[in-house]
Amino acid sequence: MQTATTQDIDVRLSLELYRRMLQLRDFELKVQELYRAGMLPGFVHLYIGEEAVAVGVCASLEKDDLIYSTHRGHGHALAKGVPGREVMAELWGKRTGCSGGRGGSMHMFAPDYGFMGTNGIVGGGIPLATGAALAAQLRNSGQVVVSFFGDGAVNSGSFHESVNLAAVWNLPVVFACENNLYATEMAFCRATKNTSVASRGAAYHIPALEVDGSDVHATFRAGREAIDRARSGDGPTLIEFKTYRFVGHHEGDPGTEYRTKDEVESWKRRCPIKALRDKLLAANVASDHDFDGIQTETDAWLEDAVQFSKSSPNPDASTVLDFC
Amino acid sequence: MREITYGEAGVEALREEMARDSSIIYIGQGIGPRGGNFRQTRGLWKEFGDHRLRDTGICELGETGVAIGAAMNGCRAVVDEVFLDFILEAMTQVIQQAATIHYLSNGKIKVPVVIRGAMGSVRNAGAQHAHSFYAWFAHTPGLKVVVPATPRDCKGLFKTALRQDTPVLFMEHKALYNIKEDVPSEEFLIPFGQASVRHVGKHATVVAVGRMVHVALEAAAALAGEGISIEVIDPRTIAPLDRDTILNSVRKTGRLAIVDEAPAMCGFSAEVITLACEQALDSMDAPPRRICALHAPNPFSPVLEDQMLPTAAKVANEIRQLLTA
Numbered sequence: 001m002q003t004a005t006t007q008d009i010d011v012r013l014s015l016e017l018y019r020r021m022l023q024l025r026d027f028e029l030k031v032q033e034l035y036r037a038g039m040l041p042g043f044v045h046l047y048i049g050e051e052a053v054a055v056g057v058c059a060s061l062e063k064d065d066l067i068y069s070t071h072r073g074h075g076h077a078l079a080k081g082v083p084g085r086e087v088m089a090e091l092w093g094k095r096t097g098c099s100g101g102r103g104g105s106m107h108m109f110a111p112d113y114g115f116m117g118t119n120g121i122v123g124g125g126i127p128l129a130t131g132a133a134l135a136a137q138l139r140n141s142g143q144v145v146v147s148f149f150g151d152g153a154v155n156s157g158s159f160h161e162s163v164n165l166a167a168v169w170n171l172p173v174v175f176a177c178e179n180n181l182y183a184t185e186m187a188f189c190r191a192t193k194n195t196s197v198a199s200r201g202a203a204y205h206i207p208a209l210e211v212d213g214s215d216v217h218a219t220f221r222a223g224r225e226a227i228d229r230a231r232s233g234d235g236p237t238l239i240e241f242k243t244y245r246f247v248g249h250h251e252g253d254p255g256t257e258y259r260t261k262d263e264v265e266s267w268k269r270r271c272p273i274k275a276l277r278d279k280l281l282a283a284n285v286a287s288d289h290d291f292d293g294i295q296t297e298t299d300a301w302l303e304d305a306v307q308f309s310k311s312s313p314n315p316d317a318s319t320v321l322d323f324c
Numbered sequence: 325m326r327e328i329t330y331g332e333a334g335v336e337a338l339r340e341e342m343a344r345d346s347s348i349i350y351i352g353q354g355i356g357p358r359g360g361n362f363r364q365t366r367g368l369w370k371e372f373g374d375h376r377l378r379d380t381g382i383c384e385l386g387e388t389g390v391a392i393g394a395a396m397n398g399c400r401a402v403v404d405e406v407f408l409d410f411i412l413e414a415m416t417q418v419i420q421q422a423a424t425i426h427y428l429s430n431g432k433i434k435v436p437v438v439i440r441g442a443m444g445s446v447r448n449a450g451a452q453h454a455h456s457f458y459a460w461f462a463h464t465p466g467l468k469v470v471v472p473a474t475p476r477d478c479k480g481l482f483k484t485a486l487r488q489d490t491p492v493l494f495m496e497h498k499a500l501y502n503i504k505e506d507v508p509s510e511e512f513l514i515p516f517g518q519a520s521v522r523h524v525g526k527h528a529t530v531v532a533v534g535r536m537v538h539v540a541l542e543a544a545a546a547l548a549g550e551g552i553s554i555e556v557i558d559p560r561t562i563a564p565l566d567r568d569t570i571l572n573s574v575r576k577t578g579r580l581a582i583v584d585e586a587p588a589m590c591g592f593s594a595e596v597i598t599l600a601c602e603q604a605l606d607s608m609d610a611p612p613r614r615i616c617a618l619h620a621p622n623p624f625s626p627v628l629e630d631q632m633l634p635t636a637a638k639v640a641n642e643i644r645q646l647l648t649a
Binding site: 066068098099100102103107109110111112116117119120121124126127128129130131132133134135136138139141143145157158160161162164165169322323324 | 347349375376378380381383385386387388389390391392393394395396397398399401416417420421424425426427428429430431432433465466
């Protein structure tokens, strides 16, 4: 498994990665709070615990690059640069949301930021990402596309057919598997005999690697290498990020019937945000003062997103058939 | 004007549009050097090459999703399912992704994809190569559904399909590829949502699509000898549907029948009858009739399949009954 060493530490970059991860975490905790208070319609799947994957990978993407996300996609949207206001307002079903309130948590789109959608269908975004990469290749646009998906998607035909086509056409796409060990309640080891997603790269003759998804330096480095490879015309990469959601599958699922308390606690101890903070403090390259400042900024950013969303107008009901 | 086949008309439409618009990419099985199982891309590979005509292995789900994704990122994409029957492997991409993305993105993302396939019964191919699925897709918000019945329409409607910003299902009928018609040499497009009155008549309105247009016309010719004059309307696009042309005809003739190669249950025929009942009931002199495929998978034996599908003789017989009702 790839891990990062302290020599890798670029302090400015690290603090930026920390700031972004904290945004994702606090955003989701706020969504959880609002959802439990009955403020948000629909269903939400929270990204808590997996922040290092989206943040580490998206840090190497340009604005014109595209990502395709999953049902657990608020973090991907934020990491790709969609403003917190637009993501929060979309979860609220407001007119000012990035999809104008038509999409919600599992169908939010913000193409202006290269965010090509969360997706309510497991594996549904993988062929789309592959196709977007085909268009990038055909148009010579220089774009790279990242397809995020979970372990639940890798036994589907969507995954197999897409990776196969991306490989044979040498497309500029990165397949980023967030292996959080459970597809809803189904343990990956019960769903498949070969529990190494990375090993499946060999089946398609593409580079593949396994990365510690709780170490943002490692996710950053793996993401950058794969993105550089795609951009330079050397084709797709499959990355398996070992990660874990600290919460249930969706808000309302305690996530405890199929996972032991010990397992959950052991992953929480490896929290990617805390790990980075501890690492930077131990290396003596950042101080509590730095982290307190980031926390204060994040609090203000989040409060602004909440107030913006709360006070935003609902969609005009008469527009229900627009874009049909 | 010169005579070309339905299949050639489709190739011409593609050639003209691919030359005009370099963003068009064509994805499917056997559509490159082979020129298509139905010769539906014949000659195009030599002109446009591997880059724009992408042969794939057998992976309808992947190739359809890839076409939709390419259409989300600046290409116009055609995905050729070859037999429309095979689209079932890719339905999640068509219904859950292609049909919804433009709407769910609040109109921000265009999805200019044409999903092409050959439908219907031909030469007793059997149940899994003979479906006529247009009603399924017309039932889904976000999809346009085109069913050309003649070479001229095939060309003009295909060109229009290749200029849409949202998904189009383009369904040719397998049994029509070799029929010929005079088609203009100069460029033309046929707009969606405009029915064609194939035969003017006054005693009954007969709505038919795809190959059934020809079956209805054959019935019209037979009935003409008996002094019965039927108006044959070909909607050409199921979605959008030209309701006005159908309603105006029903108001004129007072009688309505639908000829449909798909089963009646929850089908296109039900939609047309509902339309007439909702908006022209006062004009109708008799209960409308559905002349549809029987509710069975297409059987193999020619004897059984002929029994299952509408024929000109059956249509003529039903119309006679409609007129005496």
